[in-house]
Amino acid sequence: MSDLLERLRGRGWRLTSQRRVVAEVLDGEHVHLTADEVHARAVERLPEISRATVYNTLGELVCIGEVLEVATDGRAKRYDPNAHHAHQHLICSGCGAIRDVHPLGDPLAALPEAERFGFTVSGAEITYRGLCPQCSNRP
Amino acid sequence: MSDLLERLRGRGWRLTSQRRVVAEVLDGEHVHLTADEVHARAVERLPEISRATVYNTLGELVCIGEVLEVATDGRAKRYDPNAHHAHQHLICSGCGAIRDVHPLGDPLAALPEAERFGFTVSGAEITYRGLCPQCSNRP
DNA sequence: ATCCTAACTTGGACTTTGTCCAAGTCAACA
DNA sequence: TGTTGACTTGGACAAAGTCCAAGTTAGGAT
Numbered sequence: 001m002s003d004l005l006e007r008l009r010g011r012g013w014r015l016t017s018q019r020r021v022v023a024e025v026l027d028g029e030h031v032h033l034t035a036d037e038v039h040a041r042a043v044e045r046l047p048e049i050s051r052a053t054v055y056n057t058l059g060e061l062v063c064i065g066e067v068l069e070v071a072t073d074g075r076a077k078r079y080d081p082n083a084h085h086a087h088q089h090l091i092c093s094g095c096g097a098i099r100d101v102h103p104l105g106d107p108l109a110a111l112p113e114a115e116r117f118g119f120t121v122s123g124a125e126i127t128y129r130g131l132c133p134q135c136s137n138r139p
Numbered sequence: 140m141s142d143l144l145e146r147l148r149g150r151g152w153r154l155t156s157q158r159r160v161v162a163e164v165l166d167g168e169h170v171h172l173t174a175d176e177v178h179a180r181a182v183e184r185l186p187e188i189s190r191a192t193v194y195n196t197l198g199e200l201v202c203i204g205e206v207l208e209v210a211t212d213g214r215a216k217r218y219d220p221n222a223h224h225a226h227q228h229l230i231c232s233g234c235g236a237i238r239d240v241h242p243l244g245d246p247l248a249a250l251p252e253a254e255r256f257g258f259t260v261s262g263a264e265i266t267y268r269g270l271c272p273q274c275s276n277r278p
Numbered sequence: 279a280t281c282c283t284a285a286c287t288t289g290g291a292c293t294t295t296g297t298c299c300a301a302g303t304c305a306a307c308a
Numbered sequence: 309t310g311t312t313g314a315c316t317t318g319g320a321c322a323a324a325g326t327c328c329a330a331g332t333t334a335g336g337a338t
Contacts, residue, residue: 014305014314036295050317055296074208074216074324076295090250090258099256103249110242111229111267117238119229121269128250130260153285153334174324189288194325213295215324 004066004081011064021046022057026067026081032089032098034076072098072127088126094135101128143205143220150203160185161196165206165220171228171237173215211237211266227265233274240267 004023009015025033025041033041039054058079061067068080072091078098087100107124143162148154164180165172172180178193197218200206207219211230217237226239227246246263 077213101254115240118272119269130258133257
């Protein structure tokens, strides 16, 4: 189970039941939940947990790099617990399903110096879009 | 000026003063405005224009592919009038500045068949992140 | 030119997503 | 076992966006 909790303890976090539950929800299913979805699942295990605490905890996890924030559309942010393994995202335009994918090569290498405009470029996120098998079989 | 307006007329759009103003705002400065910024600029030319109309018009322009919606963070969507020229975005993590950039090669080519999971992949958006020259010279 | 009508716009109410804060609670160390 | 500062809570607030009934108007028909 959660070595995530161990890492948090190592960083001096107080291990409250709330943080434990949020970590478990994220660690449990490696999907890309919104903050409200995390809250809903957390409430199943700890009915009094507040939205504010879920937002706080997610924000802290993002800050320390344990979780990635994914802005796939203009809607709610999604939280990706798979932060320690480089990957990109493939999103179904039909139903919104998200998959982790692993493209070849380093996307940064494709951006020539002349196209960097003096920026210190540190990363690249790729969002592939398409239709999942189910949505392909419908209009 | 706006051949965008010509294309809209060609599609059977009623050319209202509101739509004209929104098109002019987008066409005028090729930056990446939020809906509220578009509204603010539109109001300067047409004081009574409502937020709802700006949202409607932007949504329609996105639907017909004249404008791209860019979700760079979890905040407001940004609207990119440069839809007809393939490009990606480079964003400053310090100040949020956005530049259009042109990486080499086709990002789709980097995604092997085995990593597509049966999806019909149709596009890829790349968001490069880094620090702009100004922000590099500060913490 | 004028009329008609479907298409468009308006303003305000409402929803979703997220932030903030004062007051109360509790994990962890002594 | 007590203490204390870190954490949590609920509710108010804010930002971004959607929806709708009522009013207006562009543009084809007359």
